[in-house]
Amino acid sequence: MPPSQKRARRYDPVRTRAAVLAQFAHVREAVRALTPEQLALPTRLGDWTVRELAVHLTMALSSVTRGLELPEPASPEPEMTLLEWPFSTADRAARIAEDTTATAADHPDLDALYGEVAGRFEALVPGDPGKWLLPTRVGAMRLADFLVTRTVELVVHTDDLNEAAGLAIPYDRQALAACTRLLADALAEKAPGGSVEVRVPPFAVVQCVQGPKHTRGTPPNVVETDPLTWIRLATGRTEWARALDAAEVSAGGERADLAALLPLMG
Numbered sequence: 001m002p003p004s005q006k007r008a009r010r011y012d013p014v015r016t017r018a019a020v021l022a023q024f025a026h027v028r029e030a031v032r033a034l035t036p037e038q039l040a041l042p043t044r045l046g047d048w049t050v051r052e053l054a055v056h057l058t059m060a061l062s063s064v065t066r067g068l069e070l071p072e073p074a075s076p077e078p079e080m081t082l083l084e085w086p087f088s089t090a091d092r093a094a095r096i097a098e099d100t101t102a103t104a105a106d107h108p109d110l111d112a113l114y115g116e117v118a119g120r121f122e123a124l125v126p127g128d129p130g131k132w133l134l135p136t137r138v139g140a141m142r143l144a145d146f147l148v149t150r151t152v153e154l155v156v157h158t159d160d161l162n163e164a165a166g167l168a169i170p171y172d173r174q175a176l177a178a179c180t181r182l183l184a185d186a187l188a189e190k191a192p193g194g195s196v197e198v199r200v201p202p203f204a205v206v207q208c209v210q211g212p213k214h215t216r217g218t219p220p221n222v223v224e225t226d227p228l229t230w231i232r233l234a235t236g237r238t239e240w241a242r243a244l245d246a247a248e249v250s251a252g253g254e255r256a257d258l259a260a261l262l263p264l265m266g
Helices: 013-032 050-068 090-106 110-124 143-165 173-190 227-234 240-245
Strands: 196-200 204-208 222-225 249-252
Touching: 013 050, 013 110, 013 143, 013 173, 050 090, 050 110, 050 143, 143 173, 143 227, 173 196, 173 204, 173 227, 222 227, 227 240, 240 249
Parallel strands: 196 222
Antiparallel strands: 196 204, 222 249
């Protein structure tokens, strides 16, 4: 994948930290009310039940605090950038599943687990992380960047939880925006170019795919969808053809077919 020549998008780490906590609080409130029957329901994530999915959601925050409790990496530069992160997730699926199963077995009280995780996050994650480097399973990352990845984990799995248990957990606007923008930028990173404009209002517009570059007027190739549909496409929760058939995506122009580029995350 050729490196992007565009300036990386900047995220306000203070707002990102607040968004992570806000989305986690939304999930905790919903999980607290789940019945044993709901917790036993299947999910679209392989063999996981709703309970295992709820446990996995806590790892979005505990992965941050776990890294903060380790020595800061010796290297002054990150080993993994924010735009590289979405393409690194598939290789860790087996390890993540093992950790989720172990955590679920060790924590029968879900609300106590959520309270413990949120408390440690608030206590250990600085309000403004600056240029702090965090050890992660994919290499050292800027803490501020890793917090953006937490919005992806939380928003994507909130959607999984809503689908599995028939819930309507809300999405923190800042968390949804950060998740949408990172996945849109990842598409532009995977398929650099300027022949297709992808619009995900109100949060993101990116140009991608090699070919004639659009400069003025209406772009000849335009894809437009809403944030949740985009996130589902980018993470493999729905397929391009299905989204088109359901009129969840509009695509105009001979190059406006993103099927071969999706999903971005495994």
